Amino acid sequence: LFVYNTLLDGYCKAGKLSVALDVYSQMERKGISPDAFTCSILMKSYCGEGRVEEAESLFQKINNAGVSPNVVVYNILIDGYCKEGSMEKALKFYSQMTDDGVRPNIITYSSLIDGYCKRGDMEAAMELYSETVVKAIEPDVVVYTALIDGHFKNDNMQAALTLFREMIEASITPNAFTISCLIDGLCKDGRVNDAVKLLGEGQTSPALRKMLQVDSSCSFLNGIVYTSLMQGLCKDGRILRASKLFSELRCHGLKPDTIMFYVILQGHFRSKNLPDVMMLQADMLKVGIMPN
RNA sequence: ACUUACGAAGAAA
Secondary structure, three states, X not given: OHHHHHHHHXXXXXXXXXXXXXXXXXXHHOOOOOOHHHHHHHHHHHHHOOOHHHHHHHHHHHHHOOOOOOHHHHHHHHHHHHHOOOHHHHHHHHHHHHHOOOOOOHHHHHHHHHHHHHHOOHHHHHHHHHHHHHOOOOOOHHHHHHHHHHHHHOOOHHHHHHHHHHHHHOOOOOOHHHHHHHHHHXXXXXXXXXXXXXXXXXXXXXXXXXXXXXXXXXXXXXXXXXXXXXXXXXXXXXXHHHHHHHXXXXXXXXXOOHHHHHHHHHHHHHOOOHHHHHHHHHHHHHOOOOOO
């Protein structure tokens, strides 16, 4: 069973669900009965392809076969429904798991919270956040990051920054995800300068690093942060600064991807720099990126 | 050290 599960997980992670399902029926033929691991591996793959209904069927089937769903199995189903925006169904399984005596954990909450954030229902998201505090399920960096991102995307920079502060006060260390949400949010709010400043300080100032409680090995300057900054600069008409960032990517061990090229191209178009557009196009082919 | 399963970030459509 262990070997089969490992194999199933491998196929699923390689995006070959159909092969995994073949292997699964082979298991059934051999009389090897699935367990919660088997169930969660296949369900996750179904959800990843947007086939949440089929994940639920499998859930019911295995449930009927006498495998009791554990917290991971429930989490996958709940997250699947959250990602497709069906919060009602997600909540249904959330209460079902509670009735089954399966305790929701921080991952359950972060799926639900992110689901509400993506739907723009920050009130519901914040309510669940308070619930974690009440139930003594410590909110972690993922929950805070989802909420910060949600607040920014729903045009509430103040709430986002307040949560960021609270998170640090709670001694939760922001990671690269957290920082990229902050930077992207600031940029989209037209505060590119603040974003650059925050990053610059984070790179150089031990004091800020200490305040953010990150160690020196944590680099926030990943490709996503660069993209946000470049887009912010472009929208601000500062295509030269953006191009400069773009050209220094390599010095930081990053390589430009399709999205970055798109952002910079768009910037040149905005500034009507047709010659630069042509040059970029050539560069793009040179580094082996095909326009999509 | 990790080692069968679950949650958060960038362009466009």
